[in-house]
Amino acid sequence: MEDPTNMPPETRARLDRTGAFVIGDKVQLSDIKGRLHTITLKEGGEFHSHRGVLRHETLIGQPDGSVVKDSQGTEYQALRPLYSDYMLSMPRGAAIVYPKDAAQILMWGDIFPGARVLEAGVGSGGLTTALLRAVGEQGSVHSIERREDFAEIARMNVETFFGGEHPAWNLSVGSFQDYAPEIPGVIGEDGVGTIDRVVLDMLAPWECVETAAQVLVPGGVFLAYVATVTQMSRTVEALRDHGEFTEPRAWESFVRTWHLEGLAVRPDHRMNAHTGFLLTARRTAPGTQALTRVRRPAPGSHDEEELNCPENEGFGGGGGEWTEKDLGERGVSARKVRRAKRDIRQGRDR
Numbered sequence: 392m393e394d395p396t397n398m399p400p401e402t403r404a405r406l407d408r409t410g411a412f413v414i415g416d417k418v419q420l421s422d423i424k425g426r427l428h429t430i431t432l433k434e435g436g437e438f439h440s441h442r443g444v445l446r447h448e449t450l451i452g453q454p455d456g457s458v459v460k461d462s463q464g465t466e467y468q469a470l471r472p473l474y475s476d477y478m479l480s481m482p483r484g485a486a487i488v489y490p491k492d493a494a495q496i497l498m499w500g501d502i503f504p505g506a507r508v509l510e511a512g513v514g515s516g517g518l519t520t521a522l523l524r525a526v527g528e529q530g531s532v533h534s535i536e537r538r539e540d541f542a543e544i545a546r547m548n549v550e551t552f553f554g555g556e557h558p559a560w561n562l563s564v565g566s567f568q569d570y571a572p573e574i575p576g577v578i579g580e581d582g583v584g585t586i587d588r589v590v591l592d593m594l595a596p597w598e599c600v601e602t603a604a605q606v607l608v609p610g611g612v613f614l615a616y617v618a619t620v621t622q623m624s625r626t627v628e629a630l631r632d633h634g635e636f637t638e639p640r641a642w643e644s645f646v647r648t649w650h651l652e653g654l655a656v657r658p659d660h661r662m663n664a665h666t667g668f669l670l671t672a673r674r675t676a677p678g679t680q681a682l683t684r685v686r687r688p689a690p691g692s693h694d695e696e697e698l699n700c701p702e703n704e705g706f707g708g709g710g711g712e713w714t715e716k717d718l719g720e721r722g723v724s725a726r727k728v729r730r731a732k733r734d735i736r737q738g739r740d741r
C-alpha cells in the first residue's frame with residue numbers, strides 16, 4: 392500500500408478508518424472557551440500558546456476527536472477540519488461563496504456525481520472545491536477565471552484541500568464568454584452543448600447568457616450567484632430576452648445560528664444578514680422558445696412607453712413620485728384609516 396503520508400487527506404481518511412492523525416494533517420484545536428487554532432502536524436513540531444506548549448507528537452497516532460493536554464495541562468479537543476472550516480479559513484484574493492450558499496448551489500444547481508460543470512469566475516477557489524467534491528472523480532469541473540493572480544490562488548487553495556491535483560479539474564485563464572466555446576468537446580459535432588451545469592459567480596453574469604446557451608445540454612442548468620438586486624435583475628432579463636431558458640427562479644437564504652447555554656436557548660444576537668442571491672434557469676431544447684406564463688399586467692405595472700418617458704422616469708405621475716401601485720402594493724383604504732383613528736381614540740390595541 393502507498394505510504395499514507397503521500398496520499399491526499401481525503402483519500403487517506405477514506406482508507407484509514409481509525410482516522411489516526413499522521414504527519415502532514417491539518418488539525419483544528421479548540422480550547423474550553425471554543426477558541427480555535429489550526430496547525431499542520433510536523434515531525435518535532437510544537438504549538439505554543441500563552442498557556443503552554445503542545446508537542447505535535449502528542450497528537451500523531453491519536454484518533455480524530457481526541458482530547459490532548461499541553462505542557463501546562465490545558466486541554467484541547469483535536470479534530471480534522473471539515474470542508475466548511477477549510478472554506479472559511481482559506482486565504483482569499485476575491486470573496487468566497489459561503490458554505491450556506493455553496494450548499495444551496497449544489498442542491499438547486501443539481502450538481503450530481505459525474506456531472507460536467509463549467510464554472511466562472513474562480514476567485515479563491517472556494518466554490519470550486521464544493522463542485523469537485525460533488526461531481527467526484529468521474530465528473531468534470533472546468534473553471535475559467537479572468538485574473539491570472541486569482542487563478543493561482545485558487546489553484547493553491549484547491550490543491551491544498553485535496554492534497555494534490557484533482558483528476559476532474561481543469562483551470563483556465565480567460566473570460567467565460569470568449570473561452571468557454573473554445574474548449575474542445577464543449578460543443579458537440581451536432582452543434583449542441585455538452586455541459587450539464589453552468590455555475591457563475593462574477594460581476595456581470597448577464598454577459599455570459601448567450602455562451603451558456605451555446606455550451607449547455609438541452610435541459611441543462613444555468614446558475615448565477617450575485618451580490619446585488621441590480622445584477623440579479625439584469626441577468627433575469629437577459630435570460631428572458633434570450634428566449635431559450637425557462638422562467639428564472641431567484642432566492643436568497645438566511646442561516647440563523649443558536650446560542651445553547653443552560654436555559655438560554657435562543658437565536659444568536661448577530662447573524663450574517665446578506666451574502667448573495669441565487670438564480671437558476673434551464674436551457675430549453677435548441678431552437679425551442681421557452682413556454683412563458685401569460686400574465687395579466689399588475690395594476691401598478693407600466694407599459695414600455697411610460698417606463699421610457701423622461702418626464703416621469705417610469706415611476707408614478709408626471710412629478711416622478713413613486714406610488715404604492717408602482718411597487719405592486721395595495722393602497723390603504725379610507726375605511727382602514729377611519730378605523731385606525733377610531734381605535735386610537737378608544738384606546739384599543741390592534
Ligand SMILES: C[S@@+](CC[C@H](N)C(=O)[O-])C[C@H]1O[C@@H](n2cnc3c(N)ncnc32)[C@H](O)[C@@H]1O
Pocket residue numbers: 485486487488511512513514515516517518519535536537538541565566567568592593594595
Ligand atoms: C467573487 S469572485 C468568485 C469567488 C469564488 N466563487 C469563490 O468561492 O472563491 C468573482 C471572480 O470572477 C472573475 N470574473 C469576473 N468576470 C469574469 C468572466 N467573464 N469570466 C471569468 N472570470 C470572471 C473575477 O476576476 C473574480 O475572480
